[in-house]
Each structure stands twice: as structure tokens, then as C-alpha cells.
Amino acid sequence: MTTIHMGVQLASTTDSIRIFLHVIGATVWVGGQLVFAALVPILKAKDAALPKLVAKQFNKVAWPAFGLLILTGFWNMATLPKDLPSSYHVAIAIKMSVVTLSGVAAYLHARAKSTKGMALWGAASGLAAISATYVGVLLAG
Numbered sequence: 001m002t003t004i005h006m007g008v009q010l011a012s013t014t015d016s017i018r019i020f021l022h023v024i025g026a027t028v029w030v031g032g033q034l035v036f037a038a039l040v041p042i043l044k045a046k047d048a049a050l051p052k053l054v055a056k057q058f059n060k061v062a063w064p065a066f067g068l069l070i071l072t073g074f075w076n077m078a079t080l081p082k083d084l085p086s087s088y089h090v091a092i093a094i095k096m097s098v099v100t101l102s103g104v105a106a107y108l109h110a111r112a113k114s115t116k117g118m119a120l121w122g123a124a125s126g127l128a129a130i131s132a133t134y135v136g137v138l139l140a141g
């Protein structure tokens with residue numbers, strides 16, 4: 001019996017490397033923030049200075065991951081066809097906004113002095129990063 005597979009195929013080597021690097025960046029930037037937020041209460045209970053210390057160490061991995069996301073994001077853009085529908089342009093504009101918010105909010109979160117400021121910018125960064133992930137999946141079609 002012959003099985004015919006229609007419209008299903010593996011990504012090319014370059015495409016798979018491009019998406020793989022973009023997704024690795026997203027898992028570290030987004031997943032890292034979520035896991036860190038979940039660990040804060042237990043770190044705080046052990047020692048009030050611990051969350052800041054762990055955050056500083058996490059940032060050494062998180063910012064390179066964000067840089068990787070920006071680089072591979074532009075690489076993704078370079079592979080897109082010229083005649084994109086306007087809905088795709090809108091999604092790209094939304095993605096750019098939430099990516100910028102995610103980076104700026106993470107920066108302000110790290111520099112915040114008050115608990116209120118830390119909570120506000122931390123939540124904004126996390127939500128923006130999750131939104132960027134969703135719009136990214138939309139763009140991938």
C-alpha cells in the first residue's frame with residue numbers, strides 16, 4: 001500500500017536553525033522570567049536579599065537570550081515574502097511593540113527601587129513577553 005503525504009514536510013536545514021535559535025531565545029527569556037517569578041517567595045523567605053542576587057545571575061543569561069531573539073527576529077523578517085497581507089503587517093507592528101515593552105519593562109524592573117515599581121515593571125515585562133510569544137506563533141502561521 002502506498003501512503004501519500006500531502007503538504008507535510010520537514011523544514012529546510014537553514015529554516016530549522018533560524019527558528020530553533022529564535023525559540024531557544026524565547027524559552028530562556030520568557031520561561032526564565034516565569035520560573036524566576038515562581039521562585040521569588042521561597043527565596044525571600046530564606047533571605048530578603050536572595051531574589052536580587054538570583055535575578056542578577058539570571059540576567060547574565062536572560063539578556064543574551066533577548067539579544068538572540070532580536071537578531072534571529074530580524075533574520076525571520078528577512079525570509080518573509082514581499083507581498084504580505086496587511087493583517088501580517090499589523091501582527092508585526094504589535095509584535096514589535098510588545099517586544100520593546102518586554103525589554104524596556106525588564107530593564108526598569110531591574111532598576112526599580114520601590115516594591116511597587118518592581119511589581120509593576122516585572123508584571124509588564126512578563127505579560128509583554130508572553131504576548132510576544134503568542135504573536136510569534138501567529139506569525140509562524
Ligand code: HEM
Binds near residue numbers: 029129133
Ligand atoms: C520577546 C521577544 C520575542 C519572542 C518571545 C518571540 C517569540 C516567537 C515565537 C514563539 C515564534 C514562533 C516560532 C514557531 O512556532 O515557528 C516567533 C516567530 C517569529 N518571530 Fe519572534 N519573538 C521575539 C522577538 C522577535 C523580534 C524582535 C522579531 C522581529 C524583528 C520577531 C519576528 C518573528 C517572525 C517574523 C516570526 C515568524 C517566523 C517564521 O515563521 O519563519 N520576533 N517568535
